[in-house]
Amino acid sequence: MTEEETHFDARVLELVRKGDEEKVSLLKNLNKKILPSQLVRIQKNDKTVLSELFLPKWVKWSLLQSWASKYKLAGKGNECVLCSEKNELGIDFNNNFICENCFVRLKNLK
Numbered sequence: 001m002t003e004e005e006t007h008f009d010a011r012v013l014e015l016v017r018k019g020d021e022e023k024v025s026l027l028k029n030l031n032k033k034i035l036p037s038q039l040v041r042i043q044k045n046d047k048t049v050l051s052e053l054f055l056p057k058w059v060k061w062s063l064l065q066s067w068a069s070k071y072k073l074a075g076k077g078n079e080c081v082l083c084s085e086k087n088e089l090g091i092d093f094n095n096n097f098i099c100e101n102c103f104v105r106l107k108n109l110k
């Protein structure tokens with residue numbers, strides 16, 4: 001594992017040790033705030049996505065990139081485990097592809 005990949009986890013651990021629960025919960029819930037299409041832009045180093053995310057200033061770009069690097073983007077034409085539709089955009093969670101539409105639906109349930 002490279003330093004870049006562990007950066008996010010290290011930051012979470014540091015905040016847990018400090019007892020900063022608010023920041024810890026924000027970082028742990030990033031996947032509920034950021035859409036797969038926005039995740040792609042973070043991975044591509046497209047900083048214009050920041051203006052859509054409304055994240056607090058302490059969430060640095062390098063931290064976001066480190067977080068995004070934990071997600072593997074699924075290739076084209078994957079079948080979603082939830083709706084069984086083939087979709088280009090989505091996220092791979094533990095080898096289960098979830099399309100962007102279902103992702104948004106799940107996000108709104110919580």
Ligand SMILES: [Zn+2]
Pocket residue numbers: 080081082083084085098099100101102103
């Ligand atoms: Zn779906």
